[in-house]
Amino acid sequence: xxxxxxxxxRPVIRVVDLVKRFGGRAVLNGINLEVHPGETIxxxxxxxxxxxxxxxxxxxxxxxxxxxxELLGQNLNDLNESGLNALRLRxxxxxxxxxxxxxxxxxxxxxLPLREHTGLDEQTIDIMVKIKLEQVGxxxxxxxxxxxxSGGMKKRAGLARAISLDPEILFYDEPSAGLDPVTSAExxxxxxxxxxxxxxxxxxxxxxxxxxxxxxxxMAMLDMGRMLKIGPRSEFEALRDGPETGDETGDLIRQFLRxxxxxxxxxxxxxxxxxxxxLATAGE
Amino acid sequence: xxxxxxxxxxxxxxxxxxxxxxxYIGGMAILLTQAIxxxxxxxxxxxxxxxxxxxxxxxxxRSVGIVCLVQTFIGVILALQMAPPLEPLGQVHQIATIIGxxxxxxxxxxxxxxxxxxxxxxxxxxxxxxMVVAEEIEALRAHALNPVRFLVVPRLLxxxxxxxxxxxxxxxxxxxxxxxxxxxVLKPEVSAGYWALMQENLLLRDFYSGLIMAGVFGVLISLxxxxxxxxxxxxxxxxxxxxxxxxxxxxxxIVLAAGVFTTIFYVxxx
Ligand SMILES: Nc1ncnc2c1ncn2[C@@H]1O[C@H](COP(=O)(O)OP(=O)(O)OP(=O)(O)O)[C@@H](O)[C@H]1O
Ligand SMILES: [Mg+2]
Numbered sequence: 001x002x003x004x005x006x007x008x009x010r011p012v013i014r015v016v017d018l019v020k021r022f023g024g025r026a027v028l029n030g031i032n033l034e035v036h037p038g039e040t041i042x043x044x045x046x047x048x049x050x051x052x053x054x055x056x057x058x059x060x061x062x063x064x065x066x067x068x069x070e071l072l073g074q075n076l077n078d079l080n081e082s083g084l085n086a087l088r089l090r091x092x093x094x095x096x097x098x099x100x101x102x103x104x105x106x107x108x109x110x111x112l113p114l115r116e117h118t119g120l121d122e123q124t125i126d127i128m129v130k131i132k133l134e135q136v137g138x139x140x141x142x143x144x145x146x147x148x149x150s151g152g153m154k155k156r157a158g159l160a161r162a163i164s165l166d167p168e169i170l171f172y173d174e175p176s177a178g179l180d181p182v183t184s185a186e187x188x189x190x191x192x193x194x195x196x197x198x199x200x201x202x203x204x205x206x207x208x209x210x211x212x213x214x215x216x217x218x219m220a221m222l223d224m225g226r227m228l229k230i231g232p233r234s235e236f237e238a239l240r241d242g243p244e245t246g247d248e249t250g251d252l253i254r255q256f257l258r259x260x261x262x263x264x265x266x267x268x269x270x271x272x273x274x275x276x277x278x279l280a281t282a283g284e
Numbered sequence: 285x286x287x288x289x290x291x292x293x294x295x296x297x298x299x300x301x302x303x304x305x306x307x308y309i310g311g312m313a314i315l316l317t318q319a320i321x322x323x324x325x326x327x328x329x330x331x332x333x334x335x336x337x338x339x340x341x342x343x344x345x346r347s348v349g350i351v352c353l354v355q356t357f358i359g360v361i362l363a364l365q366m367a368p369p370l371e372p373l374g375q376v377h378q379i380a381t382i383i384g385x386x387x388x389x390x391x392x393x394x395x396x397x398x399x400x401x402x403x404x405x406x407x408x409x410x411x412x413x414x415m416v417v418a419e420e421i422e423a424l425r426a427h428a429l430n431p432v433r434f435l436v437v438p439r440l441l442x443x444x445x446x447x448x449x450x451x452x453x454x455x456x457x458x459x460x461x462x463x464x465x466x467x468x469v470l471k472p473e474v475s476a477g478y479w480a481l482m483q484e485n486l487l488l489r490d491f492y493s494g495l496i497m498a499g500v501f502g503v504l505i506s507l508x509x510x511x512x513x514x515x516x517x518x519x520x521x522x523x524x525x526x527x528x529x530x531x532x533x534x535x536x537x538i539v540l541a542a543g544v545f546t547t548i549f550y551v552x553x554x
Contacts, residue, residue, distance in 0.1 A: 061422055085428035093426045099419035113427045115331065161427075 010073065012037050012169060012201045013058055017067035020053060027053050028064070029225035035169075040195050040202040042212045045222035046256065046265065051205040052096070054222065055173055058203065059093055060084050072168065089117055091169040092162030096177065098154035100146040106157045107133065107142035113164045132160040136190060152183035159190060163200075170194060172204040176211045188214050209257055213237065221253050229253055312511050315432070316503070319440050322433035332438065339442030343404040344450060350399050355454040358391050359383060359461020367470055377474045379462060380481040387458035388486070388494045389549075393447075394542055396454045397501035400447060401534035405509040408439050409530040412513025413523035421514065431514070440506045447502030448495050455494065489554055497545050504541060505534045 013035035020028040027050045035041050045051050056062040057069050060076050069076045071087060079087065100109050110129045114120060120128070133139045136156040141149055149157065155175060162170060175191065176184035188211050195202045206212050212219065219236045221228040228249055229236075239250060240257040248264055255263030326332035362383045370376045412435060415421050424431045459482065466475035512526040512533070548554075 059426060061425065088426060088428040093423070095419045095423055097419055099423040101420055101423070102415075102418065112429070116427075116429055 010037075011035055011070075012072060013203065014070040015054070015058065015067070016070070018054075018057060018064045018069060019066035020050075020057065020062065020064050026225050028057070030067070031222075031225075031227050033220060033227060033230065035201060035203060037201055038195065038199050039217040040191065040204065040215050041218045041220060042204045042206060042216040043220045043222055044205075044207055044209075044212055044256065046207070049222050050225050051207075051222055052173055055171055055203065055205050059091065059171055060088065089113075089165055090167055091171065092165070092167035094155065094158050094162050094170070094172045094175055096173040098146070098151075098158035100154055100157055100161070102146050105143050105145055106138065106149065106160075109146070109157060110142075110160045110164050113161065117165060128164070132164055133157075135163070136160045137186075152179050152187070155179065155187060156190070159187075163194065166198075167200065169201045169203070172202065172206075174206055174208075175204060176206065176208050184208065184211060185214075187211075191215050209259065221256065223252065311515075312507055315436065315511050315514075316507055318432045319436050319507075322430060323437045323441065325430075325433050326437040326441075332433070335434075335438035336441050339438045340446050342407075343400065343442050344446040347399055347403040347446075348450060348453065350403070351396055351450050351454050352457050354395055354399060355387075355392065355457035356461040356464075358395065359387065359458040359463075360465045362386060362391075362458070363462040363465035364469065367474075376470060377477050377481060379466065379470075379474065380478045381485040383458060383462040384482045384486040385490055387462075388455050388490050390494070390542065390546070392454040392458055393451045393494045393498040393501060394538060396447065396451045396498060397505065397538040398535055400443065400450070400502070401505050401531050401538070404443055404446075405505045405530045405534045406527040408443075408506060408509035409513040409526045410523055412510055413516035413526045416514060416516045417519055417523060436506075436510045436514075439510060440503060443506035444499050444502035447498045447505070451495055451498035455491070493545070493549050493554060497542060500541055500545070501538050504537045505530075508533045508537065 011034040013033070015031050015033040018028050018031040019026060031054060033041075033054075043051055043054065053062065057064055057076075058071065060069075060071070060079075063077065072090060074083070074087060076084070076087075100106070101112065104112065107129050110132050111125050114125045114128055118125075129142065130139055133142055136159050138153060138156050138160060141153060141157070146154060146157070159175075170191075172191065175187050179187065191202060191204065192215055194200050202215075204212075204215060213233065213236075216233045216236075218230065218232050220230040221236075236253070236257065239254055242254075244251055244254065252264040254260075255265050326336070363379050366379045366382050367376050370378055412421075415435075421431050421435075424434060463475060463478050466478055509530045512530045516522040516526050
């Protein structure tokens with residue numbers, strides 16, 4: 001049920017017993033996860049199960065109450081701000097909304113990390129920006145403002161910015177959410193290109209199952225702050241296509257993968273005593 | 285029993301308010317410290333200096349018209365209000381002194397601060413709050429770019445400088461408002477001796493003390509605006525709240541700070 005990948009190389013990301021509470025409620029409740037160099041891992045789970053929160057811990061935007069995250073061999077808890085910043089230059093993030101800087105053009109967005117973190121002259125930066133935008137198919141949009149481009153273009157522009165410093169790891173939060181099927185497939189293709197051609201390690205959070213099964217080497221299923229299962233894509237495919245087994249965890253994952261309207265997930269929701277709730281309220 | 289519960293509630297609420305205020309002020313103090321620490325880096329870069337100039341234009345240009353309008357009327361009002369009580373004493377010409385002191389020391393900086401709270405403070409809070417909601421701040425951090433250096437420092441320095449400059453303009457407008465009133469409404473000898481008397485009776489420190497306050501107001505306004513903006517959680521609603529709170533807290537803190545400063549100036553006879 002745990003890590004079935006047997007590569008001996010050191011993991012690029014290691015999440016160990018990570019716990020995060022928001023106002024007493026554990027949103028992440030003892031997460032363990034290892035991501036290996038060059039692979040694409042997809043983290044799935046229902047809305048509000050803690051996917052984005054887990055991602056935020058991996059990119060040093062949030063810090064756990066217990067446990068730790070190691071990125072490229074360094075424990076994030078041990079680093080100060082400048083240590084974290086040095087590490088931040090080595091990974092890129094595609095935010096759920098694209099998170100472009102709205103006061104700058106698309107080209108300036110991509111140029112910003114280059115201007116701030118490299119000593120390159122403007123001419124070289126210009127060329128780099130063109131290359132990055134071409135990689136995501138947005139070269140013509142360089143001079144447009146973020147408010148002038150579509151959602152899919154924003155995602156691609158965000159991706160161009162994320163890869164501006166040639167990162168070793170790329171994190172994606174719902175890269176294809178809210179996009180039409182063709183655009184979403186294009187983004188999937190981009191993710192696969194980046195990991196295939198550049199050897200980038202990718203961590204993708206999504207609940208689009210088609211996209212997940214297309215891009216994943218390994219998959220991880222998160223549920224109510226716990227990691228239900230981590231395994232190669234083939235295992236999840238077998239689970240999705242196989243018959244019900246009566247094994248609660250397996251059936252729960254199967255329902256999620258298939259998107260069935262009935263199953264353990266929905267049963268669990270129903271069993272949290274509606275009547276008791278009503279009666280308790282009435283008794284007050 | 286219910287009285288006891290009510291009392292405890294009252295104490296609890298009071299305590300929570302107190303802790304809330306302390307942590308608010310503490311948060312602002314931390315932000316100010318960070319901004320002072322980051323200001324060197326901002327000033328060292330041409331992009332940072334450009335950002336400061338851009339913010340100065342934004343803070344100043346939009347408000348200068350309103351500042352002139354409001355402050356001219358303050359001069360008019362002061363002259364018209366002070367003339368009748370001075371008349372029986374034969375001291376009407378002293379409105380020049382009164383306008384100078386009340387205007388330069390207090391109304392110039394305070395009203396300019398109130399106007400800037402509404403114009404610049406609210407729009408800075410809305411802008412930064414919207415950036416928080418759109419994950420832009422998180423994106424800055426993720427690119428190892430310090431939001432304080434990038435956003436807070438330019439706004440802080442720009443508001444500080446523009447508050448001082450606008451207050452200088454405001455002082456002139458108050459004086460001119462008073463003069464025009466004297467010219468049109470009051471006895472001719474009042475307007476004839478107006479500028480000379482103002483020069484004679486006003487000390488440089490009357491002028492400077494107002495400008496020092498104006499600079500402090502600028503820091504308060506921009507700090508509150510940035511802090512409220514960065515604190516935004518939960519969408520457009522949070523942004524709206526942040527802008528409202530920025531204006532309210534700015535005005536309150538301006539008046540409180542003016543009280544503190546005036547007391548200090550009084551004690552040290554400055
Ligand atoms: N800063 C925060 N303060 C308090 N609660 C939070 C915070 N961030 C997230 N949460 C809570 O943690 C839970 C998990 O949130 P998270 O955004 O990680 O979910 P998610 O799996 O990404 O969901 P979605 O698929 O809808 O994006 C939610 O219930 C959310 O309300
Ligand atoms: Mg999410």
